[in-house]
Amino acid sequence: MNQQEKYFEAVAQIRKLMLRLIVVFLIMIAVIVHSLLAPDVFVLGNSPHEEPYAWVEEAMDDRxxxxxxxxxxxxxxxxxxxxxxxxxxxxxxxxxxxxxxxxxxxxxxxxxxxxxxxxxxxxxxxxxxxxxxxxxYAPIQKGRRQNLEKIEWYVLE
Amino acid sequence: MNRRGFITQTALTSLTAILGTEIVFGKFIPTDYQPLGVQEPSPFQLFEKDNQMVVLNDKPWNMEAQAHLLDDAITPNKYMFIRNNGKIPETIDLDTWSLLVDGESVGQPKRYSLAELKSKFKHHTYQLTLECGGNGRSEFDPPAKGNQWTVGAVSCALWTGIRLRDILKDVGIKNDSVYVGYHAADTHLSGDPNKEPISRGVPISKALQDETLIAFKMNGEDIPLAHGYPLRLVAGGWPASASGKWLTGISVRNKVHDGSKMSGTAYRVPCEPLAPGEKVTDDKMCIIESMPVKSLITYPKTGAIFPIEKKLNIRGHAWSGEFAVKRVAYSIDFGSTWHDCNLEDATNRLAWQHFQASISFPKKGYYEVWTRATNSQGIAQPMVLPGWNPKGYLNNACHRIAVKITA
Structure with missing residues (x-):
């Protein structure tokens, strides 16, 4: 592969990338505009008007x-x-x-x-x-007196 | 809802927060839904507590101090433990708040408004030790059920109010009166309006003591909400559960009060000692009355490192339910030798007493400073856990702090 072929290939790749970026950008704009005009699109297959509490519960953090x-x-x-x-x-x-x-x-x-x-x-x-x-949450044997634990050592002034 | 929907909505929630919910995405918000930040206020702000307080439970609210936070002679609100069995009343109307005194052993039930209580009877102020019966529960083996208190479920604030005795005299109680039970405005966790979360009390002899108050002030101000605003029964030296918060009623009973948390294993210990973990039937359980002898090192905080030439000045408080503390001693050799601390008398009966000592250490290394109080009956704190009981009450084992001495 000579230098010129390499050059054209690189140009072609950059062009493809640019096109993709533009498409993504246009989609994003479309989504934002649409969401402002008709925000329901954000709720995929679940209308908040029919079940006003559903998404609050669903949104409970179960991480x-x-x-x-x-x-x-x-x-x-x-x-x-x-x-x-x-x-x-x-x-x-x-x-x-x-x-x-x-x-x-x-x-x-x-x-x-x-x-x-x-x-x-x-x-x-x-x-x-x-x-x-x-x-x-089973019992842990502690005996009649445990060692002092989790001590945060500090210099006493 | 699928995961993608969830993510989109999480993003939406943050977006609405930035843009302002009412205008753009207002219709997404259910009318009674509050943003997360409003739903879960910080308990430290809510109850005006220091942020070193430890939250054990948030429904119901239970919060304890650490030993070093209890250094004040009189415990301020910010370091006072919170122990709730139910939900804190949501609405408190001072104009309609009243105290109903009834029960089998009163001739005629009588209702008092707040204003009447405050104007009709003489005011008294006492410093009173209130310790949760379950303070120290976390150390029991086998583990005992309930909030796992360590050492910080104790306080000694100034309480101002009227004597319960004066009200009982005003109402007139019969000769057959045995017990006084309280009723309060807190609500049951299950939401059942017919259930009282807690309705305990004290025998008539305790009710008639000078220091048993129906209080409306703590440390000279209105009682903080979490501690019983606007009215609280205060029976110092007994499990703090006997001191009913948000007080709305007093029943003078001709038998031991049978309210909520007066039976089963609640605030009761085996009448005869048990082996750890041993089973016991309800009829062999006895109600806790005066709390045991105990002491707490409040200075320094555990974990102090200091050079050998420095003397360590320790200080703290000691208390013993109905009794006075006669001696507090410290040990730096795991109880092999004991040395007296300087011990002050109590401001009044049922208030904790302050102790202090100055300690020299023989060589560098790790030490534990232990304190041990002895009461007027000659009864001292045990060095290991006292008798096991199903709910882990009355742990008065010696308090210990760790220190390291450097060259």
Whole structure:
């Protein structure tokens, strides 16, 4: 391939790129103009007028980062969304994640909430919830006194 | 909605925030939807708390101090722990707020307006220690259920109000009165209007004490919303749950009050000691009354590093429910030897007492400073966890801070 061929090939590539950029740019302008005139296009297949609350709920942040469900702080594992749906209506997820119990004690806690705190019958979801809680929030042995931990050392003036 | 739709809308939300929601994208916003920033205000701003306070729970709100935040002789609001069982009342109308005194052991129920309460009875001010029954729960093994308080669910503020005794005298109580139960304006987490989140109380003997107040001021100002505005029962030295916030009613009972959180494992401990994790039936549980002897090192903050030639001045508070603290001692050798701290008397009964000591260290290295209070009954704090109980109440084990001595 001589110098001239290389030159023409490069020119052709640049021209293609420019064309693509122009097309993309035009599409963007079209979308913006359209959105200002008829903003509904942003809601793909879901009219906010029919379901005014739907997108608020859908827009709930369900991202998982480092194995943690960001919005609630729950560990990401089988049954996560069942737990979110049934265990965060009345109280914060923090009340769950602070605690460590055996499956038997988690079950007793559910019964206590059902007997005294208006928790509904969990039906076949109960087994999923119990499995999730017992495997992710199981007791850790601490003994009669733990070492002092998480100390932030500083120079005392 | 698919993922793409979600992303588009996330972008849209930020866009609307920039452009101004009402004009361009106004029709996207459901009428009662508030932008995220408004939905979740910072609890520190909301309750005027220092941002070093630790949020344990946001529904219901529960927040605790760290030991070094409790250094003040009188706890200011910004360092006072919040413990809620239900939802804070949303509307408080001072003009219509009233206190109803009723129950089997009053002749005729009587209702008082706020103005009446304030004008009819003599005002009293006491500094009163309020500690959550579950303070220290996080240390129990097997773990105990509930908010995992460490050391910061205690406060000692100045409370101003009228004596509960004076109101009971005004209403007239019968000889068969046993217990006083409170009712309040907070609402149940489930939204059930027929459920009281918490309705506890105290035996009649505690209700008749000089220091048992129906308070309307804390530290000389209106009680902050999270602490019971506009009216609160304050029974110092007992689990703080006995001091009902947002007070609307007092029932004088001819039996032990049977309100919410008076039964089962709530604010009750096994009448006879249990092995850790052992099961116990409800009828073998006894209501917590006076809180145990305890102390807290509030200066320095744990983690101090300083040279060997420097003496360490420690200070803090000690309290013991209904009793006075007679001695506070410190140890820097894991309890092998104890040395007396300087201990002040309480401002009044049921207020915490301040201690301080000046400590020299024999050589460089890691140390823990422990303090141990002993009350007027000769009862001292344990160095390890006290008796296990299902809900992890009454952990009064010695407080410890870590220090490092350098050459």
């Amino acid at each position: 998982i980062e480092n194995g943690i469900h960001v919005r609630t702080g729950f560990v990401s594992d089988t049954g996560l969304m069942t737990v979110v749906a049934n265990c965060t209506n009345c109280h914060s997820a923090k009340l769950v994640t602070q605690n460590r119990m055996s499956k038997e004690r988690w079950r007793a806690t559910i019964r206590w909430m059902q007997e005294t705190q208006n928790l509904w019958d969990l039906g076949d979801k109960e087994a999923i919830i119990l499995e999730y809680l017992a495997s992710n």
